[in-house]
Amino acid sequence: DIQLTQSPSFLSASVGDRLTITCRASQVISNYLAWYQQKPGKAPKLLIYAASILPSGVPSRFSGSGSGTDFTLTISSLQPEDFATYYCQELNSSPPTFGRGTRLEIK
Amino acid sequence: QVQLLQSGPGLVKPSETLSLTCTISVGPISAYWWSWIRQPPGKGLEWIGSIYYSGTTKYNPSLKSRVIISVDKSEKEFSLKLSSVIAADTAVYYCASTSSYYDSGGFYFDFWGPGALVTVSS
Numbered sequence: 001d002i003q004l005t006q007s008p009s010f011l012s013a014s015v016g017d018r019l020t021i022t023c024r025a026s027q028v029i030s031n032y033l034a035w036y037q038q039k040p041g042k043a044p045k046l047l048i049y050a051a052s053i054l055p056s057g058v059p060s061r062f063s064g065s066g067s068g069t070d071f072t073l074t075i076s077s078l079q080p081e082d083f084a085t086y087y088c089q090e091l092n093s094s095p096p097t098f099g100r101g102t103r104l105e106i107k
Numbered sequence: 108q109v110q111l112l113q114s115g116p117g118l119v120k121p122s123e124t125l126s127l128t129c130t131i132s133v134g135p136i137s138a139y140w141w142s143w144i145r146q147p148p149g150k151g152l153e154w155i156g157s158i159y160y161s162g163t164t165k166y167n168p169s170l171k172s173r174v175i176i177s178v179d180k181s182e183k184e185f186s187l188k189l190s191s192v193i194a195a196d197t198a199v200y201y202c203a204s205t206s207s208y209y210d211s212g213g214f215y216f217d218f219w220g221p222g223a224l225v226t227v228s229s
Contacts, residue, residue, distance in 0.1 A: 032208065034215040043201055043219035044152065050208060055217065087152060091213040095167040098152040 002026050002090050006099035012107045017078045021102045023071045023088035032091035035064055035073045038101075039084045048073065049091070080106075109134035109204045111220035118226050119196075125189040125227075129202030129220055136160050136183045140205035142216060143176060143187045145198040153198075157205050157214060158185055165211075192227045199224050 003026035013019050023033065031051040036044035046055055048064035051071055061076040075082055083106050088099040115127035129141070142157040156166035158176045166174050170189070178185040189196060200223050203216040 032213055036216075043203075043222050044216070045219070046215065046217055049206070049215045089152075089215065091208050091215050094165055094212065094214075095169070096154050096214050098154075100151045 001095060001097050002029060002093055004088050004090055004097060004099035006086075006088055006102050008102060009100065010103050010105070012105050013078055014107045015078050015080055019075055019078065019104075021073045021086055021104075023066075023073070023099050025069045025071075025090055025092075028068050029090050029092035031067050033064075033066065033071050034089045034091060035062075036087045036089065037082075037084045038087065044087060047086075109218040111202050111204070111218065113200075113202055113220045113223045115200075115223055115225070117224055118228065119192050120229050121193055121227055122191055125187070125192050125196065125200075125225055127187045127200055127202070127223060127225070129185050129187075131183040131204075134204070134218075136178070136180055136185075140207055140214065141178065141185045142203045142205040142214065144201045144203060144216065144219075146201070146222075147195070147198045154214075155187065155189075155200075159211075163211075194227050197225065197227045 005024045007022045033051045035048040038044040052064045063074045085101045085103045087101050110133035112130045119125045137160045140157045143155040156176050158164045173190045175188045202220040204218045205214050
């Protein structure tokens, strides 16, 4: 199985900050990566697929980039509703696997 | 937009079979894949398996010997059965609509059900 390593695992930030979360794959996965947002007690929500494509309805302050083994999720200006846990997921193989998550808290 | 409803018991005894159903309340069942994903309390996400509306299945090898996913197109629902459960199977179980980025693969999960906590305990 492909291993995904997210960093940092925990992040404290303020409203209005720009931040970046990194996901590194244990092998080359082209652009086959998705990102999800999960709030406490709720189901994950798809934010990005194919490394950089935003589904309809996802705010444009979210962006994704990367290819190969290294990927990033960027939030350009943090809003109060963005404080959550973020997971990456690789689409390259079966079984699809998830990173262990990055918990984003208010500073 | 797809909306999913989940149903099933919240408590299962060790060695018994966990059974959950996901009903597609809004949206079509045809031409899509449908998946089950679980999350142990305080931990990360694990893909259990997926089923195409026609009945083709894909399972996580780590669970394959204990998992059956089935679909009922007439009822617009799909189901999960996990046999011989142990305490480590305690988790929130999610169903999700699933897009395939390349032919029958490249799964990512568009819309999720609300989740159902299933506890394995005697």
